[in-house]
Amino acid sequence: MAQWINTGCSLPQFRPDKAVPLRIGRRNALVHNAETLAHVGLIARRGPDSFRSRGMPEEPGTTLVTISGDVAQPGVVEVDRGTPLLDIVARSAPVAAIGAMLVGGYGGTWVGPQDFATPYASFSLRTIGASAGVGVIVALGAAACVVAESARIAHYMARQSSGQCGPCVYGLPAIAADLTRLAQGRTDTELMPRLVRRLDQVDGRGACRHPDGVVGMVRSALRVFASDVSAHEQGAPCPHWNTPRLALPGDDRGPRRP
Ligand code: SF4
Numbered sequence: 001m002a003q004w005i006n007t008g009c010s011l012p013q014f015r016p017d018k019a020v021p022l023r024i025g026r027r028n029a030l031v032h033n034a035e036t037l038a039h040v041g042l043i044a045r046r047g048p049d050s051f052r053s054r055g056m057p058e059e060p061g062t063t064l065v066t067i068s069g070d071v072a073q074p075g076v077v078e079v080d081r082g083t084p085l086l087d088i089v090a091r092s093a094p095v096a097a098i099g100a101m102l103v104g105g106y107g108g109t110w111v112g113p114q115d116f117a118t119p120y121a122s123f124s125l126r127t128i129g130a131s132a133g134v135g136v137i138v139a140l141g142a143a144a145c146v147v148a149e150s151a152r153i154a155h156y157m158a159r160q161s162s163g164q165c166g167p168c169v170y171g172l173p174a175i176a177a178d179l180t181r182l183a184q185g186r187t188d189t190e191l192m193p194r195l196v197r198r199l200d201q202v203d204g205r206g207a208c209r210h211p212d213g214v215v216g217m218v219r220s221a222l223r224v225f226a227s228d229v230s231a232h233e234q235g236a237p238c239p240h241w242n243t244p245r246l247a248l249p250g251d252d253r254g255p256r257r258p
Pocket residue numbers: 011012013160161162163164165166168169205206207208209210211
């Protein structure tokens with residue numbers, strides 16, 4: 001946004017030294033989202049004790065979470081920091097038993113049922129390799145295929161590249177294509193080593209964090225749902241490939257309900 005205001009060009013800017021303040025014109029710029037500023041306003045009006053009466057001692061207050069996926073009531077909910085992941089998703093009325101959550105949005109981390117009780121707070125999410133990211137949780141029913149959904153997300157994210165950086169422009173479609181082959185069971189002995197190598201080649205090499213988010217999302221799918229990945233590696237095609245569960249922006253098919 002600062003780049004757009006400064007130059008009229010809305011492309012991410014490579015900033016090797018993030019400690020150098022962002023500037024708009026000659027002035028330093030401070031960028032916060034509306035949720036943070038709303039908290040600041042409420043703390044100023046009601047005092048810090050009111051804010052600290054909610055959430056956890058380590059991370060007080062409430063936070064906004066956007067919930068989508070296999071739920072009847074997708075939308076934004078306000079929860080205390082530290083609320084277990086499954087309790088947050090329950091606010092949106094899941095339409096099926098949840099088998100996976102993508103925490104942090106499409107550039108986030110897949111979480112399996114063994115970690116659904118994790119408190120939604122930075123320090124506890126870190127212990128399972130996740131973060132709140134953009135404040136989005138995508139819930140996936142147990143019958144869905146994380147590999148197939150990850151492939152579709154990777155294709156979508158590849159289309160969102162701004163087209164400036166080679167590793168992002170060429171790497172993300174290649175990663176998405178490898179995941180698609182894996183989900184469809186069209187594997188060979190080179191597929192997984194090639195996918196892992198491509199993830200390493202793209203990681204940290206864009207001007208912005210867009211490709212890093214995709215790399216993290218794919219790595220978490222391979223790690224957390226290793227048994228599903230193994231079945232696909234042995235040639236089992238995804239039975240749900242043509243019936244995707246997650247709605248992606250611009251995808252007019254939308255999620256299919258059971
Ligand atoms: S990493 Fe991708 S999205 Fe980010 S600036 Fe480079 S090409 Fe654009």
